Amino acid sequence: MGKKVLIIGGVACGGKTAARLMRIDPEAEVTILEKGEYLSYAGCGLPYYVGGVVKEYKDLMSTPIGVVRDATFFRKVKHVDVHTGHLATKIDRKNHTVTALDVASGEEKKFSYDKLVIAAGASPIRPPIPGADLPRVFTLWNMPDALAMRSAIDSGNVRRAVIIGGGLIGMEVVEALRNHGLEVSVVDLMETPLPTMMEKEFGLYLIKALKTRGVNFYGGEKVQEIVGCGGELSSVRTDKREIPADMVLMAVGVRPNTAIAKDAGLEIGEKGGIIVDAHMRTSDPDIYAGGDCVEAKHLITGERTWQPMGSVANRQGRVIADNIAGIPSTFRGVAGTAIMKAFEYTIGKTGLTKEQAIKEGFDAEAVTIVDADTPHFMPGSAPITIRLVADKKSRKVLGAQVFGPGRADKRLDTLATAVTGGLDVDMLANTDLAYAPPYSTALDPVAHAANALRNKMDGLMKSIGPSELKQKIEGGWEPLLVDVRTPGEVENQGRLPYEFVNIPLGMLWEKARELPKDKDIVTYCKVSVRGWDAYAILSRLGFEKVFVLEGGIAGWPFDLVK
């Protein structure tokens, strides 16, 4: 007789733990208690089902050959005993039992265990906004949520949608709803979307991109009421406006499901998740926990953080299974990586932002660059923006943010590997990335970013970010802005909303003598590569107060004048 393993939760971490355990521990007897009806589905795929990209909801919970991962599948193929519709309510640590409520019958049942795994996930927060209980006010967290949203959309009675919350889920659903032709607005308390994930400038890039698709982002607004009329949803009222709505998505965040763990006296962390060690063991050696309900160590700060991601849950499930089977695997931590798609745009992050790094005590420096994902002579070449953060002392890469119509996901994975592996910015610049014109430029944008940051850290280049420039100019700074693009570019690409002189780079050597040496100068072009050439030329000519505008016109997150 093998050990009895009981798993609470059968979606990501729970399903993975069971599958791995059955592969490596021939003796284990595994039982899953899942409160819902659906097992092992791709939760991150829900927005794509809502958007009609995924045709059948069953595709989200079937194997690649189309077999649905239901209780029968688990029993037959994996020899795992699954009880769906069973909500675990109480852990008796002394007697090694879990009480569960059979949701359909109301019956209480007891399940015994040698090892218990808590993979109870998280739940969406429903803030107590008046009107939140109106029909067609949704959350999107599990399969029933997605089915309900789709059915509302498919009814044909929905024309205008308001998303409350500009986090990952809210922003992912924008495209899904636009796919169905809905008018979409997003409201968030914070000024820019993805506020805990990205620096403000990247949020502004996303807002700009969404605007081109007819989506309004109302930042810095507080929702005061979801307004109904005759029992029907009619609008969302913020402190600044009223937005007509036939559908509302509440996407203001999620919190870990830890009640059962808390009641059992297991240790809970400051971020609200269950505390586990590197083996994913809770404060009770017979109880493991993983997925959205636990905190994990951050690879850079070493501190406990909460990163509810399907990828993390899967990796943790494997570690739990290993340890139950007697293999002392460890989960090494998370790096804060996240990504999302909105139309043709990709936005993502790994590690820390500069602000976060400084808060954590690092002497952080950062630079923003805009580069092409493939050479300009290849069809489909598109720009990506990278912001790279490193520690000045150790020179280690602390984090990166990416945005692009260009292929930013590829660069983000490279950067996540660098962050995970503890590479310094010099090694990152020297990384032997794969070059051929269909895939990248000879010097990949990642290397370009690393080089720019080295230049900045080593005092070879003085530069200024767009927000800083704007802020300083609004505060009274009066630098001479030198735009070194061609007049045609200035005309077509738009110009900064300040006074500037336009001296195409090829004419700078001659014209420089007309420029004042005692004044601060800011140089830029489309992406500020020529801007840097201009910086170098002016430095050569004895100008000492020159700055490059990082990212140039392409990296300007505010409105341009056209």
Next chain:
Amino acid sequence: MGKKVLIIGGVACGGKTAARLMRIDPEAEVTILEKGEYLSYAGCGLPYYVGGVVKEYKDLMSTPIGVVRDATFFRKVKHVDVHTGHLATKIDRKNHTVTALDVASGEEKKFSYDKLVIAAGASPIRPPIPGADLPRVFTLWNMPDALAMRSAIDSGNVRRAVIIGGGLIGMEVVEALRNHGLEVSVVDLMETPLPTMMEKEFGLYLIKALKTRGVNFYGGEKVQEIVGCGGELSSVRTDKREIPADMVLMAVGVRPNTAIAKDAGLEIGEKGGIIVDAHMRTSDPDIYAGGDCVEAKHLITGERTWQPMGSVANRQGRVIADNIAGIPSTFRGVAGTAIMKAFEYTIGKTGLTKEQAIKEGFDAEAVTIVDADTPHFMPGSAPITIRLVADKKSRKVLGAQVFGPGRADKRLDTLATAVTGGLDVDMLANTDLAYAPPYSTALDPVAHAANALRNKMDGLMKSIGPSELKQKIEGGWEPLLVDVRTPGEVENQGRLPYEFVNIPLGMLWEKARELPKDKDIVTYCKVSVRGWDAYAILSRLGFEKVFVLEGGIAGWPFDLVK
């Protein structure tokens, strides 16, 4: 007066050195001697010009805003003095001068230097095959080569092309020529393409892929003559066949241009390149060298290797400029990364193959997996194959090979970063890669490969590669092959060319009792994920001699029976 820097060669490394130097060393006076007519062009883009993907050859040597990087550009914008059509013939180290031949006038000129940079590149090998001097027998290395090939194709008199040499350039040109509707055959002395880069199985994948596009690869054949008829090219004759040809591309390799360095007494390495230190300095402290004419340290073996790549040349140019400007930057080495595209297929490598690793003294283990690049429920999801190599002792990732219609370049860059950063396979498996359904599976194929390799190294999974299986069966081994796909899959996807039993995974628990316990068993499915489930089930049931076929049917590089 700043130091006089003279650069021999103005394409990749030379151009980069000059550009960087002008940015960071306000005093330097830079002169470039370029033997050809064209400067700073994207050599790796030549096949795309030949193939018509790049419309104008000038696009390959213009800036993103369309300014051609000619001598005037260099002078005007970069303040670099460029002499095209000047072939450097002799270095006088004592007097710090270089003699150059003005190709047009035949005049000899002397240029003095404080610091010299040799960025003389490489040249294609033209083997002494009879008929090699016939018209329409091309090499493809520089801009004039590409212009000549395009002009032959555009003449409309070319219908059948033979490529001699299945290396990177030869294989890249296949697609270029098919774009113009030509019949294309490739002949190589070795049995599979990219023989020095990829393991044989990956070469076989590429052959299979090319066959679907009507391209024949004649491996293991020696070209004996390029046959002409009345002064016109008519065919290529190998030791096995005669292939009609209106055009021949000789792509049997390149060699570093080191004559001038050798004559000057500079140290030359075993691989034929100039020897430089980490600062890219030759054995003469006043002479630097970089790009295709130098050897570089391999990051894993620590030995000198020769990796003529545009990306490497660019990185080295930066290091040279830094050192001349007094910044002691180092070039940390290369990792053997290379990639190419053929139609919808990507094939690439980083680090060492298993064979190469064993040869270098590592106790290497490797595994091959096939996985989807994005979840099966997302449109466009496509398979990629990854072979991952690690050292059993240190568990460090030594190398990887990728192939796919799926997005393999993204994974290769992640793997190249892991190799460059010295990550072990456990850390690679735990790397916090970016997950959202449009970009990857929850457990990225890279993590999947890392996990499979950990399973194999840790004795949790016994597996066998396809070539090994084939070889052993042909040698008399008679394992029981257990195909756990559904009968429909067996029908549609094809079957192995051996006797097997088909037991769909869901029926294996029941049917297993009918299987012999004393016989070797090999399990597999489409990609061998269910194959591994089957392995686990059989292990659970007391079968001890079970092996998983790595990559399953999708990873089988030989012909399947349909």
